[in-house]
Amino acid sequence: MARKVRGAHVFSMGAPAIAAVIRRKEREVVDDFRRGGATSPTTARSLADLGLEDSWPVRRLQRRAVIREPEPGIMYLDEEVWTAVRRTRRRVVMTFGAILLVLAIGIALGFFTLG
Secondary structure, X not given: OEEEEOOXXXXXXXXXXXXXXXXXXXXXXXXXXXXXXXXXXXXXXOOOOOOOOOOHHHHHHHHOOXXXXXXXXXXXXXXXXXXXXXXXXXXXXXXXXXXXXXXXXXXXXXXXXXX
């Protein structure tokens, strides 16, 4: 089931599915920068040279300083920042999972001692 919001289709999918789409789109942009060899200030290239357009995944990665712009319109992938962003995401997921596990164990133990 889709509905139109600001020119985009919004599907009834959960937060994990939306997060997966965001991660996939970001990885595609990162892969395009790598294929184009734009991985340092000296090898920076324009989005057009990389076959990319100014899109939400590009802007999102720019806000996180994964994609840097040493000169107007010339960009490169900062591999160290990308690695740090991925590591942070993994840490958040692991922490959230651990919290859910502790809660589930606590609930299970509470039910077993009451029943």
